[in-house]
Amino acid sequence: MLKVKSTVEWSDNGYTYWDMKQPIKEVIGNETDVMLYGDDVVQAVFGQPLEKVVGCTILIDGVLFRANYLFSSIMKREGRAEAYYMIENNKPVTIPNLKPKQLTKASELGHTVAFDIETGGKSGIRCISFYDGKNSYYVDCRGIKSDKELNKLLIEVFTSDRQWIAHYGIHDMSTVCKVLKIKHFPIWKDTIWFDRKVEFRSLRYLSGVYLGVPTYKYELEEADRTSNFKLLVEYCCKDSLYTWLLASRIELLPMELLNQVYYTMLNTKLDADESLFEKYPSLKGMKKSELKECINIVKPIDLPLLREAVSPSQPTITIHGLNGLKVGLPRKPNRQLYIKSYADNVMDIMAQDVRYDSAEISAYRFKHNIEPIKHYWFTECKKPYLVNFVCCVTDEPTEGFIPISGDDLMLLFGKER
Numbered sequence: 313m314l315k316v317k318s319t320v321e322w323s324d325n326g327y328t329y330w331d332m333k334q335p336i337k338e339v340i341g342n343e344t345d346v347m348l349y350g351d352d353v354v355q356a357v358f359g360q361p362l363e364k365v366v367g368c369t370i371l372i373d374g375v376l377f378r379a380n381y382l383f384s385s386i387m388k389r390e391g392r393a394e395a396y397y398m399i400e401n402n403k404p405v406t407i408p409n410l411k412p413k414q415l416t417k418a419s420e421l422g423h424t425v426a427f428d429i430e431t432g433g434k435s436g437i438r439c440i441s442f443y444d445g446k447n448s449y450y451v452d453c454r455g456i457k458s459d460k461e462l463n464k465l466l467i468e469v470f471t472s473d474r475q476w477i478a479h480y481g482i483h484d485m486s487t488v489c490k491v492l493k494i495k496h497f498p499i500w501k502d503t504i505w506f507d508r509k510v511e512f513r514s515l516r517y518l519s520g521v522y523l524g525v526p527t528y529k530y531e532l533e534e535a536d537r538t539s540n541f542k543l544l545v546e547y548c549c550k551d552s553l554y555t556w557l558l559a560s561r562i563e564l565l566p567m568e569l570l571n572q573v574y575y576t577m578l579n580t581k582l583d584a585d586e587s588l589f590e591k592y593p594s595l596k597g598m599k600k601s602e603l604k605e606c607i608n609i610v611k612p613i614d615l616p617l618l619r620e621a622v623s624p625s626q627p628t629i630t631i632h633g634l635n636g637l638k639v640g641l642p643r644k645p646n647r648q649l650y651i652k653s654y655a656d657n658v659m660d661i662m663a664q665d666v667r668y669d670s671a672e673i674s675a676y677r678f679k680h681n682i683e684p685i686k687h688y689w690f691t692e693c694k695k696p697y698l699v700n701f702v703c704c705v706t707d708e709p710t711e712g713f714i715p716i717s718g719d720d721l722m723l724l725f726g727k728e729r
Contacts, residue, residue, distance in 0.1 A: 367520030404524025
């Protein structure tokens with residue numbers, strides 16, 4: 313592989329430099345496999361900035377180019393070095409050359425299926441794509457609100473016992489369920505759910521870094537700009553195909569835990585803040601519609617409490633960050649909750665996991681000779697209220713779960729920021 317860049321770096325050895333004044337072919341000669349480093353040379357060859365095509369490939373006149381960072385930039389952001397070396401050391405995977413077929417019967421799909429949706433338009437969903445390891449399918453959903461046969465087909469597909477593979481599955485799953493008016497279903501594999509410290513977690517980025525796929529993000533922009541549905545279908549089908557390939561390339565975390573996380577994202581809301589009713593006892597017992605009319609009764613300084621009573625906060629739950637799952641609470645819930653974990657008290661739980669850090673925890677570890685690790689702990693719970701990597705909390709008395717105070721709960725889940 314020939315390595316081409318424009319900027320000389322102290323660590324370089326055996327690189328070729330291109331000033332971009334001459335044709336690239338004059339620089340690479342007969343090479344057919346070329347790595348490009350840095351935004352300038354990537355932009356010149358790919359016609360897109362490096363940030364949009366990191367790790368991706370493009371075939372031009374029989375030459376396969378791949379985009380990577382400059383070595384001198386890999387410490388600028390956490391996780392970039394990991395991506396740089398992955399692109400540097402791993403060859404792009406072979407991508408099946410498939411022509412998408414229109415799905416006409418649920419029986420056409422295999423048992424294990426990756427799916428992706430493209431939202432938008434009056435229908436809410438424009439296209440759904442499927443890849444089952446052999447074939448690539450799509451469904452035109454632009455008429456989904458009025459087409460009963462289309463609804464019947466998709467309901468049969470998504471209420472089956474298939475094993476679903478997705479990328480950030482809660483988005484696609486919850487959107488499909490809302491449009492089809494069906495129950496939420498578990499995800500078998502989700503390619504956002506892994507413990508690898510690369511810079512970002514978008515499907516486009518991961519497909520480039522881990523798979524070396526041909527650059528394709530521009531296809532969605534082009535499809536939207538030109539209202540080209542065929543191009544949208546091709547883009548959507550690539551997303552489901554790459555999700556399938558990525559799922560076998562990345563070591564995923566326990567999906568039982570992720571499905572519990574998704575359950576809490578869909579169902580958990582905090583109760584109203586009782587401090588409003590302590591200040592204004594006459595408001596207690598009112599319906600939300602009645603509370604909305606009390607804006608002139610409540611002092612301006614207490615309006616946030618009224619707003620909270622009308623529309624209670626939800627926990628902040630994210631899984632997009634560099635370190636994965638993060639759960640935060642704006643305040644203590646006003647109900648009795650029950651917890652199960654690998655330890656019986658909150659200090660032991662926090663001391664045994666490296667994600668928690670404070671002077672008090674460090675002293676506790678030293679005193680009890682605890683060497684913390686990263687936990688990926690989970691337990692079976694049909695209706696979790698909150699979960700993270702160290703514990704499961706429910707609001708129903710459950711065998712094996714013990715009561716937890718609001719103060720201890722805030723220690724385990726932190727405050728939202």
